[in-house]
Amino acid sequence: MKYRQLTKEQFENLHEEFARFLASQSIDVIEWKQIKEEKPQVAEEEMNVFSDVVWDDVITKTQYIEHFSETSVNLFKCNDEEIHRIAIKINWDINLLKQEGFEWLMKNPMDNSVDVFKGTKPYRSERNTEVFDLIEKGSAISKGEIFEYFNQLIS
Structure with a gap:
């Protein structure tokens, strides 16, 4: 990870964006639930990638x-x-x-x-x-x- 994982509250506030992020990787809601249950490390990696994307976007805009x-x-x-x-x-x-x-x-x-x-x-x-x-x-x-x-x- 380049930054740190978003907090639970930040993920909740960005749930629509996270859903679009997963959809861009062809992961739907059912598949996401399955990944979280069966492959928690993969789920963690997806959350980390999303966190880095969000942080990078926010910080790039920060003046x-x-x-x-x-x-x-x-x-x-x-x-x-x-x-x-x-x-x-x-x-x-x-x-x-x-x-x-x-x-x-x-x-x-x-x-x-x-x-x-x-x-x-x-x-x-x-x-x-x-x-x-x-x-x-x-x-x-x-x-x-x-x-x-x-x-x-x-x-």
């Missing part, structure tokens, strides 16, 4: 991801060849995971207690693998509004 902790934010813009990062660190007792902490940051981005760093680097390995790794470590896919807001402020 921005972000990771929040209580006192820091990491914002990423994922281009084809390189990844851009804006790292924000708050140097006083504020919780960015709470609404009021986040609102404070957005209203006071240039406060003396806010350190902002910006960097760009090429991917060390394949783009989608690195983006997936950041997602698995707790980053969330975003629309990029916060990245672009801070990018304009510091450019």
